[in-house]
Amino acid sequence: xxxxxxxxxxxxxxxxxxxxxxxxxxxxxxxxxxxxxxxxxxxxxxxxxxxxxxxxxxxxxxxxxxxxxxxxxxxxxxxxxxxxxxxxxxxxxxxxxxxxxxxxxxxxxxxxxxxxxxxxxxxxxxxxxxxxxxxxxxxxxxxxxxxxxxxxxxxxxxxxxxxxxxxxxxxxxxxxxxxxxxxxxxxxxxxxxxxxxxxxxxxxxxxxxxxxxxxxxxxxxxxxxxxxxxxxxxxxxxxxxxxxxxxxxxxxxxxxxxxxxxxxxxxxxxxxxxxxxxxxxxxxxxxxxxxxxxxxxxxxxxxxxxxxxxxxxxxxxxxxxxxxxxxxxxxxxxxxxxxxxx
Amino acid sequence: xxxxxxxxxxxxxxxxxxxxxxxxxxxxxxxxxxxxxxxxxxxxxxxxxxxxxxxxxxxxxxxxxxxxxxxxxxxxxxxxxxxxxxxxxxxxxxxxxxxxxxxxxxxxxxxxxxxxxxxxxxxxxxxxxxxxxxxxxxxxxxxxxxxxxxxxxxxxxxxxxxxxxxxxxxxxxxxxxxxxxxxxxxxxxxxxxxxxxxxxxxxxxxxxxxxxxxxxxxxxxxxxxxxxxxxxxxxxxxxxxxxxxxxxxxxxxxxxxxxxxxxxxxxxxxxxxxxxxxxxxxxxxxxxxxxxxxxxxxxxxxxxxxxxxxxxxxxxxxxxxxxxxxxxxxxxxxxxxxxxxx
Numbered sequence: 001x002x003x004x005x006x007x008x009x010x011x012x013x014x015x016x017x018x019x020x021x022x023x024x025x026x027x028x029x030x031x032x033x034x035x036x037x038x039x040x041x042x043x044x045x046x047x048x049x050x051x052x053x054x055x056x057x058x059x060x061x062x063x064x065x066x067x068x069x070x071x072x073x074x075x076x077x078x079x080x081x082x083x084x085x086x087x088x089x090x091x092x093x094x095x096x097x098x099x100x101x102x103x104x105x106x107x108x109x110x111x112x113x114x115x116x117x118x119x120x121x122x123x124x125x126x127x128x129x130x131x132x133x134x135x136x137x138x139x140x141x142x143x144x145x146x147x148x149x150x151x152x153x154x155x156x157x158x159x160x161x162x163x164x165x166x167x168x169x170x171x172x173x174x175x176x177x178x179x180x181x182x183x184x185x186x187x188x189x190x191x192x193x194x195x196x197x198x199x200x201x202x203x204x205x206x207x208x209x210x211x212x213x214x215x216x217x218x219x220x221x222x223x224x225x226x227x228x229x230x231x232x233x234x235x236x237x238x239x240x241x242x243x244x245x246x247x248x249x250x251x252x253x254x255x256x257x258x259x260x261x262x263x264x265x266x267x268x269x270x271x272x273x274x275x276x277x278x279x280x281x282x283x284x285x286x287x288x289x290x291x292x293x294x295x296x297x298x299x300x301x302x303x304x305x306x307x308x309x310x311x312x313x314x315x316x317x318x319x320x321x322x323x324x325x326x327x328x329x330x331x332x333x334x335x336x337x338x339x340x341x342x
Numbered sequence: 343x344x345x346x347x348x349x350x351x352x353x354x355x356x357x358x359x360x361x362x363x364x365x366x367x368x369x370x371x372x373x374x375x376x377x378x379x380x381x382x383x384x385x386x387x388x389x390x391x392x393x394x395x396x397x398x399x400x401x402x403x404x405x406x407x408x409x410x411x412x413x414x415x416x417x418x419x420x421x422x423x424x425x426x427x428x429x430x431x432x433x434x435x436x437x438x439x440x441x442x443x444x445x446x447x448x449x450x451x452x453x454x455x456x457x458x459x460x461x462x463x464x465x466x467x468x469x470x471x472x473x474x475x476x477x478x479x480x481x482x483x484x485x486x487x488x489x490x491x492x493x494x495x496x497x498x499x500x501x502x503x504x505x506x507x508x509x510x511x512x513x514x515x516x517x518x519x520x521x522x523x524x525x526x527x528x529x530x531x532x533x534x535x536x537x538x539x540x541x542x543x544x545x546x547x548x549x550x551x552x553x554x555x556x557x558x559x560x561x562x563x564x565x566x567x568x569x570x571x572x573x574x575x576x577x578x579x580x581x582x583x584x585x586x587x588x589x590x591x592x593x594x595x596x597x598x599x600x601x602x603x604x605x606x607x608x609x610x611x612x613x614x615x616x617x618x619x620x621x622x623x624x625x626x627x628x629x630x631x632x633x634x635x636x637x638x639x640x641x642x643x644x645x646x647x648x649x650x651x652x653x654x655x656x657x658x659x660x661x662x663x664x665x666x667x668x669x670x671x672x673x674x675x676x677x678x679x680x681x682x683x684x
Contacts, residue, residue, distance in 0.1 A: 026511065026651055028510070157654075161508040165507035166504050167500065168370070169370035171370055296633060296637070298633075305661075310360075310368050310498075310673070311497075311499075311666055314658060314660050314661075328652050335511050336510065
């Protein structure tokens, strides 16, 4: 199966490692035969090789020089959109980051271009799903290809896959959870005495907060995630702008101290609830009892609780995700497509 | 699809309600067309009706008289084993209870009889899976039929389904969790000051402890569950007798008080770990930090944590299961078979 990668940040490089130099470590991946025929980035250059890009060298070069270099085989200059529209491939992996201001673009256009050409799509970027899920879904159905995005919420922990394959016959009536790792880490550190600024800096140094932390701190990332969940699992038709959203900027050390004295803590909780014919989604700092499940989700952990008409609530919790977990979300989607098509 | 039910206790009756008088409540079940052609019990009599047993009347009669009565349509006298061997049906639902002493019998024989005749099997009874999973699996594969058992561990919360469908490419290296609701409830009540005997009585009155509580209290139910998980998910070849097992009988109020003073609690924890070529399984009362996820699993709740080579650990938690959750496990299995065969 031939793939093109759009984006080659932490997740893309971890994925490339798992598919190349580290593949021997994972028994379950031995039958997965993926040839990456192109990698396209906005700031690191591009590589095209119809016989398969040398992934180990691509990773090594970026980790050494911060970008691809002109002496590499297949080094070239092509926009991701042109690649999506013209190259020969079977699946497009969209691994770029969320843009709220641009409403999921340019990733959204890459995905549309691929689907229109009847190519499968795996997206780790939640933007296109948060802003245009139903349109993309219709397009994928028309062209009889798959549109998968397991890693957009809770990394590789199965959420979409679980509802799709394991809750047959159930209608989801409510979802809530802690979906943004960065703010969960920041709130934990602030509870321990750090300032907001110091906690952000730490999260950046640990590699899970973006250089511009506003998507996390202002609740946009969480809003995009609850949006994808609500649209996909509950049939909602909302965008992140319609989520009732409050970030963590106004949470003070005093708030956290006060909570602690009442044997509680503050978490950035996302929720989506069915109300008559529509779905109401919210992101806001919430007082949580220390004996509640959500209180034990510490640091970069995350949790989602799903309530259905027939059973539940059940929860899926991710304790301490790392880049392998995010990359795994993409791999699981690749395997779903690979096993159906090969 | 024609089904026979073996056992008509709490789970069987809840299932019968969901499939009959309550079906209109569940949108996702409208396409499920199951005709129950026989119900066989050890102490409540049997019903056979090739045109479909009247489930509403079966439930009502048992709840009123404690058993089926001779004036009912299809009332008869047939052993479950004979039914499994001779009747015309598509799927056998084994809903009887665990027998450790008899190593999963007589349920094991019912299941074998069905599989040998190339009938699908859904088992809510964990005994046959704990004692003979690999034999049953081979038999089902030979006959090209499904053997499903989602409700044997954590009721309807997807565990087997999740590993099968949502952790593609992952090898499970370790499992641990709290799998027995009754002892979890008892330990919670003892922590609150109740005696072991009182807590058992309460659990019986609430309907989730058996009349003979020894399977729960001595850890046999938990051992059977970790065994099924280890055999199915980790490829182990063990029976409950090979699980290193310690029940909760020796846990004293003083132990619980001591734990509390150290900000800990005691939980009956099950685990299975890969050690070289074999799997080591354990059930034992374990000190758990109050800030640990497991500590927040209260009352009849349960949790399983799954660690794989590629990602995780992830956890699935069931907060407050009731009979609908257990019945749902059976329904999910039925839907899996129904959608593949119809």
